[in-house]
Amino acid sequence: MKKIGLFTINDYNNYGNRLQNYAVQEYLKSLGFEVETIRNGTKYSKYSKRPNLISRVENLIKLTPREAYIKVTNKFLEKVNNNKIKELKNSRERNFKKFTKEHILETDYSISDTNIPEDLSNNYDYFITGSDQVWNPYNHRTSDIDFLTFAPRNKRIALSPSFGVSKIPEDYIERYRKWISEINSLSVREYDGAKIIKDLTGREVPVLVDPTLLLKKEKWLSISKVDSNKPSKKYLLTYFLGGVPKKYKEQIAIISKRNNLDVVNLGDIREELYYAIGPSQFLDYINSCSIFCTDSFHGAVFSILLEKPFLIYNREGSSVSMYSRIDTLLDKFDLHSRKAESFNINSNNTKLFEVDYSHVTHILDAERNKALEYLTKALGVKGEN
Structure with missing residues (x-):
């Protein structure tokens, strides 16, 4: 072999x-x-230079205001809650x-x-x-x-x-x-x-x-695992790289309240119950959710594979090039309609939970x-x- x-x-x-x-x-x-x-x-x-104080400051200046805010805030949180943050990261x-x-x-x-x-x-x-x-x-x-x-x-x-x-x-x-x-x-x-x-x-x-x-859906589900902290009632799942921006939080709150859904936030170190879950639990959380709100490329990928309703958000402060892979994905599978900007979140829109995946199998x-x-x-x- x-x-x-x-x-x-x-x-x-x-x-x-x-x-x-x-x-x-x-x-x-x-x-x-x-x-x-x-x-x-x-x-x-x-080919790279090891970071020093000057290069760190220069890199910080290059960031958008939101990216810089997240970076500085996370560092501050780590200093204030050093032991707890360290244990969560280790876990x-x-x-x-x-x-x-x-x-x-x-x-x-x-x-x-x-x-x-x-x-x-x-x-x-x-x-x-x-x-x-x-x-x-x-x-x-x-x-x-x-x-x-x-x-x-x-x-x-x-x-x-x-x-x-x-x-x-x-x-x-x-x-x-x-x-x-x-x-x-x-x-x-x-x-x-x-x-x-x-x-x-x-x-x-x-x-x-x-x-x-x-890989097919069945293959992915074969390695998925249920997290002990998963809610027993229906939930809205989020996964935003760098935390959920305020204006998106407000939209998500409207969707969850209107549809009587709990909210599970993955990837946010301030969410102690969910931050440390592994990839197998990540798969199950997506497969079991009522709707998935994310700015993550792989969040969109697994929504498609597991045929789940999802909303894809622009990553705040990211460059156009960082969004290229998501655009390529949505274009390839004719799912640009799943961009959050396509919906009026303030209206009682049932189409949020309706996704036609009938054409995806062929693609x-x-x-x-x-x-x-x-x-x-x-x-x-x-x-x-």
Whole structure:
């Protein structure tokens, strides 16, 4: 059986990251491969500068007022409630690592851009990088190993990686051009990413769906778990990265009160009951909710997969490029009507809870076939592996 070494961001704090890692692994296993996620321990790549007081201030100035407010407020809360915050974060990380141990095969060693085992390339038949923001130039961990430069070209495959931006900074262009040009099989997750590659290399590359969409609903529910704190009555679920903005809170309160729904907020450290839940519980909370309000890409993805009513909100203060992947997703599945701005929240609108998913199965089948065609060609799969 041929073996694949998988490169992604090893994040024990992010639901989308853990679930896409699992999805890639399981999908590749279904094609007949042995799959191992190689732990990347790079904290600061040789191309990034370690933060100091001046750089932290400069980064803070670059943020929007809301992003800066959230960052400063969170730091303040951590100082005031240091022990409680620390324990909540530790508990969350433990639950994410527990999920990883149960569902994802990781190496018992880690590598970095300055510490690559000499025999690494010989231990795998192929290497796949993706599908998270492994190519984000503003991530201080991003380096040449995220482009698989240590491996022979014919072993390098990119499976729907994301740049996380719509434009590469000027001082990154030449090395990104070189690294990307040397990858044998290329695909990306967003239209912006395909344009970046076209501009840098002249290559036309397929835009594939996030790998979480390659697994069927039944597969996801098989690893979901009920949280002990889940409400017994019907509830509205929220998941906003950075907390729920005030104006969205007011809209959500109207929806919940009018429909007699409890409110469950995930991902907010001020919500002690729910902050530390793991990825398996995250899946069940979405599957069991009456409606899901979120600004998260993977929040929208799992709403679609689990066929739940959802409202997608613009992430306050984020750049247009950060919204690109959500726009790509809604465009692909003809679900732009699920943007919160499409509804008059103040009216008693029953359509909030009505989503026509009848057309999605056909689109999903086509996207899954597209990904299968890409991977079977990239991996040289002919019939049974």
